[in-house]
Each structure stands twice: as structure tokens, then as C-alpha cells.
Amino acid sequence: MLKPKLARDSHTIMTEMVLPNDTNTLNNLMGGRLLHFMDIAAAIAAQKHSNRTVVTASVDNVSFSEPIRLGNIVTMKAQVTRAFNSSMEVFIEVWAEDIPAGVRVSTNSAYYTFVAVDQNGRPIEVPAVVPESDEEKARFDSALRRRQLRLVLAGRMQPQEATELRALLLGESA
Structure with missing residues (x-):
């Protein structure tokens, strides 16, 4: 049995700037690129909790409520919410910020599920979460x-x- 870990110990903040190569023809961040950013931030939180390599098992519904524009700063906050055997649920929140205008808006949130794996890619036990x-x-x-x-x-x-x-x-x- 692994020693349980505090939920806050997995807390991860990742920040990216939206550059021209990240945007569609409307100069908004492409949805797939945002999902890529979110997956990385959530995986880091899962790795911090498990101290293991992790793989993405699922992503719950992601709705794009606000466009994220060229030049915006995207901030993602992720944290493990609960662990089960070898899997972990991670909640992630996303904000877009137009720094010159002083505007920051919530754009997305989602739950990701990751599985911790050993060197051979087989699922391995993870610690429980203490909220x-x-x-x-x-x-x-x-x-x-x-x-x-x-x-x-x-x-x-x-x-x-x-x-x-x-x-x-x-x-x-x-």
C-alpha cells in the first residue's frame, strides 16, 4: 500500500502564449492545440501525484465557451481529484488573458483520466488522494x-x- 498524498501536491500551473502558428484563419487558438496544452498540464499533475510515467486514458466533455485570441496568454491549472488503483482523475481549468487590455476570462474546464504505467507500459498502483x-x-x-x-x-x-x-x-x- 502506497502512502496517500495530498491533492494540493499535484497542483500544476502551465502558461502558454498564443502564437500565429497556434491559430486558425480567424486568429483564434485552434481547439486541438488547446487540447494538446491541456493534456500536457493534466499529465504533469498526474505525474506529480504518482511519481510515474502516465498515459491519457480519457477526456470528458470539453466545451469551447470563449475564443482564445492570437497574443492571449493561456493559463491552465490542473490537480488530481481522486485516484483509483492505477488511474487518476485530474480536473483542469483554463483561462485566457489579454494582458494589455487587462481582461481575463474562463474558457474551459474538463476532467482527464490518466493511468500510471511501469517501464513496460503496464498499469501500476498509485497513491490515494487526500483532499x-x-x-x-x-x-x-x-x-x-x-x-x-x-x-x-x-x-x-x-x-x-x-x-x-x-x-x-x-x-x-x-
Whole structure:
């Protein structure tokens, strides 16, 4: 059994500037490029938690609520919310900042799932997460429902086995 780690120990902030090569014909950051940035920031948080090489297992819904423009500064904040056996859920938030105009807006957030792997690429155990703040505790508590939903949608869990989801949706006790 590995020693549990504090959620805040995985806290990662990554900053990028949107350059011409990152943009589409409207001079907005391309969605795929943003996903690339987000994947890197989230992977760093997962590596900090697990002290292992990690691979991306899934990305939950990502909606592009605000355009990120050429010259903007993109800041991503990622942190592990919960760990299961060899996988970790990471929450990431994204902001775009127009420094000369003094404007900063929230543009995206998502949950990523990473799996820690050994030198041969096989899944390996990761430490449990210890949440401290109310926000960390809320994300920790709801992570099992999100995990069960991911597994049901991927066909790796039968809906009737998703006890946390059943409790939430049908009012059944878990």
C-alpha cells in the first residue's frame, strides 16, 4: 500500500502564449492545440501525484465557451481529484488573458483520466488522494460517480453495477 498524498501536491500551473502558428484563419487558438496544452498540464499533475510515467486514458466533455485570441496568454491549472488503483482523475481549468487590455476570462474546464504505467507500459498502483479544502472534498466525493459513468459509457461496467450513479439518479442507497 502506497502512502496517500495530498491533492494540493499535484497542483500544476502551465502558461502558454498564443502564437500565429497556434491559430486558425480567424486568429483564434485552434481547439486541438488547446487540447494538446491541456493534456500536457493534466499529465504533469498526474505525474506529480504518482511519481510515474502516465498515459491519457480519457477526456470528458470539453466545451469551447470563449475564443482564445492570437497574443492571449493561456493559463491552465490542473490537480488530481481522486485516484483509483492505477488511474487518476485530474480536473483542469483554463483561462485566457489579454494582458494589455487587462481582461481575463474562463474558457474551459474538463476532467482527464490518466493511468500510471511501469517501464513496460503496464498499469501500476498509485497513491490515494487526500483532499483538504471543501472544493477538493467535493470533487473527490463526486469522482466515483464520474468514473462509473465513464466506465458505463465505455462498456466496461454494466449500468446496474454503477451503484453511485444509481443512488444519484434513482435515489437508491449505494
